[in-house]
Amino acid sequence: MHLLTFLRHEKAEPGVLVDASQIVSLSSIAADMIALIDDWEAHSDKVMALMQQGERIALDRVRLLAPVPRPGKIFAIGLNYADHVEESGMDMPPHQIWFTKAATAVNGPFDPIEIPRSSFTTDYEVEMVAVIGKGGRHISTEDAPSHIFGYCVGNDVSERMWQMRTPQYSLGKSFDTHAPFGPWITTSAAAGDVHALDIRCSVNGEVRQSSNTRHLIFNVWQQVAELSQAMTLEPGDVIFTGTPGGVGGAMKPPQFLKPGDVVRCEVEGLGSIEATCRPE
Numbered sequence: 001m002h003l004l005t006f007l008r009h010e011k012a013e014p015g016v017l018v019d020a021s022q023i024v025s026l027s028s029i030a031a032d033m034i035a036l037i038d039d040w041e042a043h044s045d046k047v048m049a050l051m052q053q054g055e056r057i058a059l060d061r062v063r064l065l066a067p068v069p070r071p072g073k074i075f076a077i078g079l080n081y082a083d084h085v086e087e088s089g090m091d092m093p094p095h096q097i098w099f100t101k102a103a104t105a106v107n108g109p110f111d112p113i114e115i116p117r118s119s120f121t122t123d124y125e126v127e128m129v130a131v132i133g134k135g136g137r138h139i140s141t142e143d144a145p146s147h148i149f150g151y152c153v154g155n156d157v158s159e160r161m162w163q164m165r166t167p168q169y170s171l172g173k174s175f176d177t178h179a180p181f182g183p184w185i186t187t188s189a190a191a192g193d194v195h196a197l198d199i200r201c202s203v204n205g206e207v208r209q210s211s212n213t214r215h216l217i218f219n220v221w222q223q224v225a226e227l228s229q230a231m232t233l234e235p236g237d238v239i240f241t242g243t244p245g246g247v248g249g250a251m252k253p254p255q256f257l258k259p260g261d262v263v264r265c266e267v268e269g270l271g272s273i274e275a276t277c278r279p280e
C-alpha cells in the first residue's frame with residue numbers, strides 16, 4: 001500500500017494510491033498522516049474499503065506534500081555507506097553518527113529546493129527514509145522491523161559550508177526546503193527486503209549516486225535500536241538512513257547545486273522525487 005498526503009482546496013489531506021494514476025482521500029478516516037499511522041490497526045480495513053469504493057482523484061490533478069508534512073522528529077545518520085566514508089576522507093565510524101534535520105526543512109517530493117541567500121554550497125544526498133509506525137523505547141534490532149510503518153525516498157539536502165565549519169551538522173542540514181521526501185510511504189509489507197534496493201540520484205539527467213541499500217554500514221534495524229536507546233520514537237518520526245558515495249561536494253572540482261538544476265532521487269520500488277533548484 002502507498003500512503004500519501006496531498007493538497008486539495010489549500011488543505012492537506014491523507015490519501016492512498018489506488019493505481020499508478022489515481023488516489024482516494026482518507027480524510028474521512030483520519031485528519032492527517034500521523035493520526036492515520038497512530039491508529040493503523042483500527043484504520044487499515046477502512047482504508048482497504050475506501051480503495052474499492054472511494055471517489056477517485058487523478059494523481060496529476062493534485063499537489064503532493066511530504067507524506068508526513070510535520071514529523072515530530074527527523075533524524076539522519078552520517079557516513080553510513082563505505083564509499084561515502086571514503087570520499088569524505090573520514091575513518092569508518094565506530095558508532096552511529098546522528099544529527100537532526102528541523103521539521104521546518106520538510107519539503108514536498110516535487111517542490112523546488114532553495115539555494116540559500118547565505119550560502120552557495122548546496123548538495124544532494126539520496127537516501128532511503130524510514131517512517132516509524134508503532135513507537136517505543138529500547139526497541140531491539142529483532143523488534144525494529146515491526147516498528148517501521150513504511151519507507152520513502154528522501155534527499156538529505158546539505159549546506160556543506162554550514163555543515164563543516166563547526167563540529168555540529170544540524171544547522172547545515174536544516175535549511176528550509178532541505179528535507180524533501182516522498183512521493184508516498186510504501187508500507188513495510190509492500191517494500192520487500194529494504195536492504196536490497198537500488199538507490200540513485202541524478203542531476204540534470206547525469207547519474208551522480210548509484211548504489212544499493214545492501215551497502216548500508218548500520219542497517220535500518222540497528223538504526224532504530226540505537227535511536228530508541230536514547231529517546232522514545234513516535235508514530236510519524238522520520239529517519240534518513242544514509243547516503244552512498246557521489247555527493248557533489250566530493251567531486252573534483254566540487255559540483256554544488258545551482259538555480260535551475262533538476263535533482264532526481266529514486267529508490268527501487270519506493271518511487272522517485274524530483275526538484276528544481278531556485279534561489280531563496
Ligand code: ZN
Pocket residue numbers: 076077078125127156240242243
Ligand atoms: Zn545524509
